[in-house]
Amino acid sequence: MIIDTNVMIGRWPTRNLKFCSINDLIQQMDYHNINQAVVFSATSVKHNPIEGNMQLMKSISNHLDRIIPCWVILPTWEMETERELIDDLKSNKVKVVRVFPNEHHFVLDNWVCSNMFKDLEAAHIPLLLNGPTVSPTQIHSICKSYPELPVILMQSEYALNRNFYMLFGLCPNFYLEISTYFIYHGIEDIVHRFGASRLIFGSRMPFQEPGAALTMVKLADIPSSEQEMILGRNMERLIGEVKI
Amino acid sequence: MKIKDLVNYPNSFKKLKIIDTHAHLGPTKAMYIPGNPNIEGLIKTMDRIGIEQIFIAPHIAISCDYISGNNLVLKAAQKYPGRVIALATANINYNSQNIRELDRCFKNSLFKGIKLHPDFLEYSVKDFRLNAVFRFAADHGAFIISHTDARVNSNHLIKFSDPSWFEPYLQEFKNVDVIFAHCGLTPEGFEESLRLSKLYSNVYLDTTGFRFSDIWTVEEIARRVSVKKLLFGSDMPYNDAVSALGRVIYADISEENKHRILYKNALDILQKRR
Numbered sequence: 078m079i080i081d082t083n084v085m086i087g088r089w090p091t092r093n094l095k096f097c098s099i100n101d102l103i104q105q106m107d108y109h110n111i112n113q114a115v116v117f118s119a120t121s122v123k124h125n126p127i128e129g130n131m132q133l134m135k136s137i138s139n140h141l142d143r144i145i146p147c148w149v150i151l152p153t154w155e156m157e158t159e160r161e162l163i164d165d166l167k168s169n170k171v172k173v174v175r176v177f178p179n180e181h182h183f184v185l186d187n188w189v190c191s192n193m194f195k196d197l198e199a200a201h202i203p204l205l206l207n208g209p210t211v212s213p214t215q216i217h218s219i220c221k222s223y224p225e226l227p228v229i230l231m232q233s234e235y236a237l238n239r240n241f242y243m244l245f246g247l248c249p250n251f252y253l254e255i256s257t258y259f260i261y262h263g264i265e266d267i268v269h270r271f272g273a274s275r276l277i278f279g280s281r282m283p284f285q286e287p288g289a290a291l292t293m294v295k296l297a298d299i300p301s302s303e304q305e306m307i308l309g310r311n312m313e314r315l316i317g318e319v320k321i
Numbered sequence: 322m323k324i325k326d327l328v329n330y331p332n333s334f335k336k337l338k339i340i341d342t343h344a345h346l347g348p349t350k351a352m353y354i355p356g357n358p359n360i361e362g363l364i365k366t367m368d369r370i371g372i373e374q375i376f377i378a379p380h381i382a383i384s385c386d387y388i389s390g391n392n393l394v395l396k397a398a399q400k401y402p403g404r405v406i407a408l409a410t411a412n413i414n415y416n417s418q419n420i421r422e423l424d425r426c427f428k429n430s431l432f433k434g435i436k437l438h439p440d441f442l443e444y445s446v447k448d449f450r451l452n453a454v455f456r457f458a459a460d461h462g463a464f465i466i467s468h469t470d471a472r473v474n475s476n477h478l479i480k481f482s483d484p485s486w487f488e489p490y491l492q493e494f495k496n497v498d499v500i501f502a503h504c505g506l507t508p509e510g511f512e513e514s515l516r517l518s519k520l521y522s523n524v525y526l527d528t529t530g531f532r533f534s535d536i537w538t539v540e541e542i543a544r545r546v547s548v549k550k551l552l553f554g555s556d557m558p559y560n561d562a563v564s565a566l567g568r569v570i571y572a573d574i575s576e577e578n579k580h581r582i583l584y585k586n587a588l589d590i591l592q593k594r595r
Contacts, residue, residue: 092508095538109571236352261558262366266355285535288325288571289564295328296370296563 080113080145080309081106081287082173082205083231083256083279086136087119087129094283099136102282103143109287111280112309113143115173121149122177127158134169145316147173147205152183152190163196163321172319175205175231185215187222194219198226203315208233208257213240220248227315232257232281245271252315255307256281256290264297264307273303277312324570324579335371338580339566340587343466343502343529343554346379346397351559358558360397364404366562372555373584374406374591376466378436380559382410383468387419387442391426398431406591408436408466413450414443420453427461433594437467439481440474446486455494462594464498466527471510484513491521498523498590500552503530504537511537518550525590527554528565528582539572539582548578552587 088097096102097119106114116137121129126149137144148171154162166174174197178185185206187194197204206216208230220228229252233241238260244251245267255264256279267276278294280287294307327334347358356362367375377397382390387410398405409426413419426432435458439446446467458465469484484505491499504526505514518524526542528551542551553569555562569582 092536108573239353242353259560259564260352261354261358261561262356263561281535286538286568286571288567288569290567292328292563292567292570293561296331296334296566298369 078309084114117147167321179210198223203227254279273306338584378408383438387412466500471507529554529556
């Protein structure tokens, strides 16, 4: 069972990417033997999260066996939609969310986001943070303030790995998605020190080719049972623990 | 069994023949490198994933002390003859001492190529002193592998190694094979790298720099230039050993072309020097 936790569909403004449609994504998943993908919408990032999420739900409606929707959310959700965030997630069966604070011009700190964090924590909904736009200090603060909230750092800046080791040690709810974790023996070392449960497979399609991250796991010098955890079991467990 | 399926069978996978044309050695200031980034560790990694030979320029050579780095890679090549292809790092900031150092290195036949890292050592490819390095390579039958990067360096707000700046050397030194590491790193750098690799038979590209080079795919290079111009490089231990490998083995190209990228293209460059 392979679950790719870092996939986007939709048209990207600055680059003609390898694919943008759901059908092309399914084709790529089949080629790489990826069973399921956690998918967000480019429109949610570059235009408007609320419209983008709705567009996502429409485009994946015939593929719910393969696609797990990931909504892009805002700390001002209630104000902008006149609906409760958790109610919206529940009614749309959305169990994974992602934030883009730089794109959407909000500060990823408690004074802005505490209500959002509390709601997500109460429901154990995994929060995906975009590596290049979030500092290790912010991650530490979120993980410590909301210990029941699974926090997954996506497409990390891998040269910051000295900080990640501290985060793994200090924060049991910190997880690392591996699509850009290009550290020599990086996967083996984290598994050795902290266990395989802290790593999540993601490809970063369609910006990157899935073969790179797949090969990083499949040729990692760790038992196949631990490879399976990274490739899909860990994310399956986190999604299974969501309470909505 | 197809190459992309071999990844599920590591014992079979390591029987693939692979030459890694871009690697370093030792620790770096930039990040924590787990495991053993010294030569024993690299050889162990190579054995586990089927890399037969590796081109090395140590981290210390491209970050700080090029002479210490050249000594280090020579020791590695002496300890593992046939596995390690030694690259002599040039540093044109040292003027005539730089050429004396290349001369010292190339008295030993284990050195086959010259490494340039204009960005880390902070000199421009436009600097006239680089001409002497290309002249040296031409006279000694050496190939050159250079970091290429069309980004503006954030410390200096200038560029050091835009691929297009190599063109005068490519015109003058047609017998010197030049490997553009990272394909220029940016969309503009990639386009320039492609243009020059189409125009000049002695220009090659490598698969490293995935962190920045997500703008291109192996299929795109195969379609727009030729797989004959693409070499497998990992950049280990600065990067992991296998992500670039994944880009090649999962690419939608023929099995023969995968073998060419992983092994034969690099072998052709090496055999020109024997």
